[in-house]
Amino acid sequence: MAKLPKPPKPVPKSRTIPVTPATPLQRIPRIKPAPQSRRPDPTPKESWQRVWSERPKISDLQRLSDEQLRSAQHQAKLRRWRQWPLFGIGLVAFGMGMYGVMLYASVMEDVEHKELPDDLIDRFDRNAEGYDEKVDMSETLLFITSRRKRLTAQAKGHVLEVAVGTGRNIPYYNTKECATVTLLDASGPMLAVAKRKWNDTHKEYFSRVFFKQQSALQPIVPPWDAQDGYDTVIQTMGLCSTPEPVKLLQNIEASTNENGQILLLEHGKSHYEWLNSMLDKTAPAHADEHGCWWNKDIGQIVEESGLEVVNIQRYNFGTTWWVELKPRKGLRKKLSETPAQQPPVAPTESPVTPKSSWAIWR
Template sequence: MAKLPKPLRSFAIKPATHPKPALPLHRRIPQAHPAAEQPLRSREPTPEEVIKKAWSYRPRLSDIHRLSEEESKSAQHQAKLRRWRQWPMFGIGTVAFGMGMYGVMLWTSLTRDADVKDLPDDLSDRFDREAEGYDEKVDTSEMLLFLTSKRKKLTAMAKGHVLEVAVGTGRNIPYYKTKQCATVTLLDSSGPMLAVAKRKWIDTHKEYFSRVFFKQQSAIDPITPPYGAQNGYDTVIQTMGLCSTPEPVKLLQNLEASTNENGQILLLEHGKSHYEWLNNMLDKTAPAHADEHGCWWNKDIGKIVEESGLEVVDIKRYNFGTTWWLQLKPRKGMRQGQVETVVGEQPPAAQYAPESPVTQKPFWWLWK
């Protein structure tokens, strides 16, 4: 019997396998233990490393594109240079024109004949009249005389219970560091100017309004400190105020009587110069200037301070000596025997109640 052939052995065909794609770099799981890398991830760069990294990105001379000789002489490049040169020249011309016009106005003001007779001692009505537009008139003068930085520095020194007399329209208000002031009393004899100062305080320090008091009175009259300042104010400020009072010595002595014995009196004033030729012009034009602006700009500030008896801690002069920076200290015992204002006689609520805004005594109108 014939044998049947054996069936062929079947082999299982395995499906083609493809290599498993590798994970993207940003999805690969680190092989190291997470705890080992944790300190590296949480480490913040040191300031030195930050500085070195920033310095490494600085531009270098090699990065600057240098024009070829043909490109620098091209019409397009020359036109661009002309356009860039026009702006600096325009700015310089505008400044020169402004200073020239101001110089002409100043010379005219100082050389014109004064025709003023029998001026009254009280010129406060000039400040009432100029209250609304006062800041705009003074801005140019103070900018040219660099007085803004001096106001800022002076006001930043105020601390504790603060009194500012002759506050005017409140030109010092934006520079108060209210966090270092317990209370601030703003005093002036001109109602319209004090009203402007009140609006300015609301605009700049609204959150501090509960501890600011507005007083309309003369700085020559006794000044009542607020509740909590029975020993007097810690800081008294006056800027451009001696020029507008008929009794400057009495005013300074009254400020001394209102100041704590360990307090300070800060003044920024304008008056006589170092130079006689300038003093002659100031003397000649002072009556007309006072009649128009309520300010006598020819007072001898040094002599006034000397007659007041206050102790001078620091004194500086600027702008040919016409701007006076004074830091004064009250004499010991000046508050003793001062009748007026015993803090305990009034209830605290009455002393804390802010008075309605009214006016001030003048500031100054410098150089017109």
């Protein structure tokens, strides 16, 4: 006979498990992520700084093992950076080649000779607005722009710039070193461009700059607080465009303080006769187009002026002249004692020593 199952034992009251009533589900609020600000596109300067910071350095090469130096990643990095100097060399070679081709074409072209007037100021009036674009490339390739910057940085005190043109030196002025700046040119349209350029680069200094439209062959009157003359006189590419360069230098000297400086950056004759013959052949056409005779003998002009030569340097086969001059002692006093109706007479003895003479720079 089968046994019946035993009934389950009752659970003691002390062992009952308490059951908590079910609670309704609570909705957890969703946290929205903070909006991420969109990073602006890097500027060209930032991009160049990033590329420059990733360049291969010698210190890195010294720490790399032979296996790392031969790795594909390192070789790709080197190949990428070798492209930059090759690109720069190619660009310079292309620019110099184009400039040489244009110079050769202008030299070999038959030029119709015609009588030109002594005063070519109308050429500057005509080319004022587009002048900078015409000369930018050639001056950059010949390093004239960097020499303009170095020359203008020496300006201090009461400054006079003669033949300022469109103001190609204006961005390089250290206005903190200048008490006043006088910008002089005979061309009204050229001076108007220079005035706009000064307003764009040194607007806060506009109250102490003076614009004079006059020929540098006429007497130049310094500001009221510079009765002893200008402390610095600058002229770049000005002797080539005046019919009386010696008189211009003497007139500049008459307006300069005895302890002042006269700084010139000019273009003229070369060291080499073959280049001088090319300049002589193309000078009339160049003057007719641009108002500039680029075959003048700057050294001879400086010597005939009688000014004291401090330094002369020549670049670009001798065609670019860097000249530093000083006025002669006692000249301003002598000019002030000269009667107004008589023209001032320059001293017969030139203080230029043989060491400083232009002839040694041929």
